[in-house]
Amino acid sequence: MMKQMITALTFSLCAASVFAAGSVKVITTGSTEAKMLTGAEHLLDLVGQPRLSNSWWPGAVISEERATTEAQRQQQALLARMATLSAEASGEDAGAINALRQQIQALKVAGRQTINLDPDVVRTSEPGNPPLQGNYTLWVGPQPTDITLLGLLSHTGKQPFIPGRDVASYLDGLHRLSGADRSYAWVVYPDGRTQKVPVAYWNKRHIEPMPGSIIFVGLSDSVWSSTPDEINADILRTLTQRIPE
Numbered sequence: 001m002m003k004q005m006i007t008a009l010t011f012s013l014c015a016a017s018v019f020a021a022g023s024v025k026v027i028t029t030g031s032t033e034a035k036m037l038t039g040a041e042h043l044l045d046l047v048g049q050p051r052l053s054n055s056w057w058p059g060a061v062i063s064e065e066r067a068t069t070e071a072q073r074q075q076q077a078l079l080a081r082m083a084t085l086s087a088e089a090s091g092e093d094a095g096a097i098n099a100l101r102q103q104i105q106a107l108k109v110a111g112r113q114t115i116n117l118d119p120d121v122v123r124t125s126e127p128g129n130p131p132l133q134g135n136y137t138l139w140v141g142p143q144p145t146d147i148t149l150l151g152l153l154s155h156t157g158k159q160p161f162i163p164g165r166d167v168a169s170y171l172d173g174l175h176r177l178s179g180a181d182r183s184y185a186w187v188v189y190p191d192g193r194t195q196k197v198p199v200a201y202w203n204k205r206h207i208e209p210m211p212g213s214i215i216f217v218g219l220s221d222s223v224w225s226s227t228p229d230e231i232n233a234d235i236l237r238t239l240t241q242r243i244p245e
Contacts, residue, residue, distance in 0.1 A: 009074040024062075024132065026052070029141025029244065042054055044129045046138060047119045055140040059190035059212045061244055067111020071241045075109050078234045083086040085231070092178035095150050099177060100235075109241040110137065114192060140242045144190070144212035150239070151217035152180035161211040168199040168206075171216055180219040186232075188214040188239045214239055 024037040033199045039140045086097040146158040154175035183200040190212040219228035
């Protein structure tokens with residue numbers, strides 16, 4: 001799987017040879033001004049920069065210009081599907097879908113490239129240090145101190161990260177909106193991985209999210225007669241492409 005992801009990234013990186021090599025916009029958390037890096041021939045020339053040495057690499061995101069255009073197109077297509085689903089529903093179901101749609105609409109997404117950005121990994125792996133050819137943006141910052149709740153919940157947004165606390169306990173006391181999955185939630189980790197987590201009393205497992213993770217409660221396939229699994233999958237894809245705040 002990792003070999004396939006690296007191969008896919010290498011293709012994405014190499015395909016844009018019409019652009020100037022190594023044009024990277026670097027945005028750090030809390031900064032109001034992006035910095036440009038030019039002349040970086042390989043990924044290590046970027047992540048090995050001394051000024052980035054204090055970055056928390058599990059949550060860093062690198063995006064490619066054309067992939068970002070595609071990610072934004074996919075987000076708009078998802079919003080259109082959700083608008084149709086809401087129009088076909090009524091009452092609390094329609095209200096729940098509209099609330100979820102507003103959350104997705106508020107997200108800023110980028111064409112995230114799936115590769116390990118840890119300089120130690122990049123430095124010791126030739127396949128993990130592909131050439132940089134194209135226009136890229138890198139978001140980096142310190143380790144977050146919170147997690148984010150999203151989905152069909154009465155209250156969404158940031159919650160303080162508490163070491164040892166599991167996914168189910170972050171959801172304790174929160175009302176699920178109409179049509180919500182009450183048995184499972186999804187964790188979107190800062191590095192882009194996703195995990196389906198059992199959270200009901202009958203199947204609960206102790207799974208702890210990392211700081212900076214998203215806990216997402218999606219549509220239940222036992223409630224919706226259309227294709228909730230496909231919509232949930234599209235939402236998860238959008239969440240993995242979210243630009244770090």
